[in-house]
Amino acid sequence: MGVEGLNEYFVFGVEELDRRFTSAIKLGGIVAIVGGPGTGKTTLASRICFINASRGYPCVYISTQEFKEKHYTNMLGLGMNFQELEDRGLMKFINVPIPGTLEHVEDLFNLITNVVNEMKARILIIDSITPVLRVLASDISRRAWLQNFIYTLSKALRGVLVLTVEILDGDASVSDVEYVADALITLRQEQTHGLLVRKAHLVKMRGAQIEVSEVPYTIREGFGVEFWFPPVLAEVPPPSSETLRMPCKALSESLGNLPKGSYVYVAHEVRPTYQLWVPLLASLAKLNRLGKLLIVSYSSSPSEWFGNALNALISSGVPKDLAEEIIKTYFEVKSLNPASYSVDELYALELSLAKALKPSVIIFWEANVPEFIHMSHDISKYSFYLTNQLFLLKSLGITTFRFATALNEEIYKVTSFLATASLKYLIDPDKGSHLLIWSNERIKKLHEKDLISCVEECASILKKG
Template sequence: MISQSPRFVLGVESLDDILGKVVDFGALVLIAGNPGAGKTLLASTICYANASRGIPCLYVSLQETKEVFFRHMRDFNMDFGELESRDLFKYYGLPIIMDPELINTLINELSTYSSKYKVLVVDSFTPLSRLIEKNSEIRAILQNFFYNLAKIEKSLVVLVAEIPMGKEALNLGDIEFVSDVVLFLRQCMERGLVTRFIEIRKAREAPVSIGEVPFKIIDKVGIRSFLPPQLEELPSIIRGVSYEYPCKELNEVLGPISAGSSMFVAIPADARSTENYVPGLVSLSLALKHKLKTLVIDYVRPPHTFIDSLLEYAAKKSPRSCDTLKKLVNELVSVEYVNPATMSLEELYTHEIELVRQHQPKLLILNRVDIPSRIHGIEKPEKYFTYLWNELLWFRKRGVTVVRISTYVNRESYLQNSSISETVVRLFKTLREPNLKIYLWSERKTPKIIDFQVLSKCLDEFVYGVCSEKK
C-alpha cells in the first residue's frame, strides 16, 4: 500500500524542513560531491526512508555489488534486505556501459520498473554523463527520460554525481538545469578535524534562506543534520510548565524555573572545591524531585562522576544508606562524556543535539561549557555564539530546560553567557569576604547575594527528605 501524505521525503530532517514541498509530489534531485563526502549514504537514506513508508524504491548502482551495499547500509541501521523481502526495494547492478547506443536499452529496461518503483536512484550518474557528453541526441533522450519520470510519472528521481577531489564546479551539462534540487556535499578540514556540509545549490520554487547545512555521519544512525528554528517558529519559554526548587529559600529568590529556559552557573576557576559543584547538584536534585528525565553532558569528567558526586554528598549527610536516591538516579539520569577537542564546531553542535534526540530529557546539564568555548570560540567568537544561540533555541523549542555550568573565565564571557540565560548563579569570593558567596538572578526578579550555606542547606533538605522516605 503506497502512502499518500506526504508522497515523498528525503529522510533527513533538515532537508525535509527546507525542501519537503519541492519533492512532495515528484522531483529530479541531483546529489553531487567529492569522493567520500557521503553521497551514496544520502541517496540510500532517501531510498530507505520512502520504501519504509510503503513507496517502493529501485536502486541502480554502477559502483558496488548488492552484498557490499547491503552490508554497508546495515552499519547505518538500514536493512535493505528486509525491505527487499517485502517487495519494497530492488537492487539493480549495472555494469559500466561503454557503447552509447546501449543507453536506449537501459532506458527501456528502467521503464518496465517505473510503474511500480516510484523512487529511482542512479548511483552514479557520472559514467553515463561522460559516455554521452559528445552525443547530443542520446544525452537528450536520457535527460528527458529522468525528467519525465519526475514530472509526468510523478516519481522521485535521485541522481548521484562524482566531482573530482578539490573541485566544486559540477560541469554535468543540461541535467543541472532540469533538476529541481541540486545538493552539493562537501567536507573540509579545520584544525585537522573533518567538517561536513550540504550546500543547497538549487531548489526550484522554494524560498530557501539557508544555503548551507552542517551534517554528521553517525555509526548505527546515518546522516544527522539540524536546522536552527526559523523566525516564524521562534519558541517562547513554556510559561505554563515550571519546576520548583527543592527548598523554600531558592523558590523565594529565583521563583520556579520554567520549562525550556536556560540557567548559567559560573564557578571560580582557581578554587574548584567540592562546594563549587553544589549548584549543579541542586539542579540535579530539582530533576529528581520532579522525576524529570535528565541528561548530563560532561566535557571534562569521566561518565557517572557527576552522579557519584551527588551520591557521595548524600552519604556524608545521611546517616543511612540512601537506596531511594540511588534508584531515582539510575532511573532518571544518563551521563555522556564529550571531548570537544575531537570535533569541529559543526560536528559538536550536531552531536549534542543528536544526544538530546536519543535521550529525550526534560533537563539537560552541560558541565564545564568553558571548555568548548575556549576550544572553538577563541578564533571565531561570532560563529561560536551563533551555534550556541541556535542550539539553545532548538532545546527551548522542545521544552528542554538547560543548566550550563562554567568556570569564570573573564567578565566578557560571563556577561555574554548571562545575556542568553533566564537564570544566573555565580559563586565568588572576595579579599574582604573569604567565605563563598552566591549571586542569584532570575528573569523578572531582583538580583540577590546569599551565603553559600543557603544553597548547601537546600541540597541537604532534599537529600534528607529523599533518604528519609519509607520504602
C-alpha cells in the same frame, strides 16, 4: 501500499528537509545529490529510498559503486533495513558495471526502464550518474538526449528520481543534472584546524523558498542523515506556563519557579562543585518528576562523573545504597571530547543527543572546555551556534543548564546573555563561598550558610520515600 492520486506525497526522510521543502519532492520530481567521496550522498539517497518504500512506494536502487550485501550491511548500521523491504517486495537493488561507452549507457538505460516497469517502482535511485555524465560530456547532442531521458523517466515513474553525482577535481560541470533537477543538494566536508566540518548547500528547491542555503549536517549511527537548520524565531514558543519548582527555600525565594524550556548559566571561579549541584539537580528531578536528566560532560568519563556524583550525595547525608539508586534513576551521562570535533560537528552532535534521548533537562557540564577550545578560534561562530542551539532546545521544551568555569569576562558575557537566569559561584577566602543570582532583572546573593541549608533540604527530599 502507497495510495495513488491526489493524496500521494513523497518525502526526503530527513525531518528538517521534509518540514521545509516537501514541495520540492513530488510526483515526477528529480532530486540531485552532489558531493565528493564520503560526504554522505549514498546515505541521503538511501534514506529517500528507505522511508518512501516503508510507506508503500516500491524503490529500485541502481548502484555503479557497491554490491548489494555491502550496501545493505552499511545501511543497516544507519537504521535502514533494506532486506526487510526486499522481502516485502518493496525494494530491488541492482549493481551494474560502470558504463564506459555510449552503447553501455544505452544498455544501462534500457535495463533501468525494464526494471522500473517490472517492479512498478515509484522511487528510482541512480547512484551514481557520474559515469554516464563522463561518457556524454564531450557531445552536446548526447547531453541533450540525457536530459530528455532523465526528464521522461521521472514522469514515467509517477514518483521520484534521485541522482547522486560525485564531484572530483577536474570533473565536468553538473549543469546537465542541475537543469532538470527540482531539488539540488550539495554535500561538502572540509577540515578546520584539523577537524571535520560537514556542510550541506541547498542550491535549488523548486516550489519552496530557501531561507538558509548552508546548514551543518551529521551522519548518525542508527539513524542516517540529519540536517541542522537554525530555528525560525516565530516558531520558538514563549516562556512556558509550566514551571519547575526549586527544591530549597533559598532558591525558591531568589530564583522563583523556572519556566520549562529556560536556559540557566552557572559560572564558577573554579570547577563546578558536585557537592552543591548534584543534590540540587537530583532533588529537582525528583520534585518535578522529570525522569532522567541528560548530562553532557566535557571533561569526565561517565564512570568518573558518576563516582563524583555518588560521593557528593553521600557527603550530603544520603545513604550509599540510596545514592546509587538516585544516580541510576535521575542521571544519564554522555561524555564528549570537544577537542575531537569542530564546533559545527559538536553543535550537531549535542543536538542529536537531545533529539534521540528527549530529556526534559539537559546539563552541559564544564562547558568552559569547548568554550575555551572553540572561542579561541572564532568567538563569533561559537556564539552563532550557541544561540541557535539554545533556541532549538527551547523549541523542544528542554530546560538547559550550562555549568562552566568563568574563564574571562568576554566569554561569560557571550554565554550568559540569553540566559533566563545567570548564577555565579564565588569563593571569598575570608567570608566563604556565595552565589550571585541574576534573574527577572534583579540580583540576589546567597551566602554559604544559605547554600549549606539548601543542600540539606535537597538531601531531605531525596531521602523521603
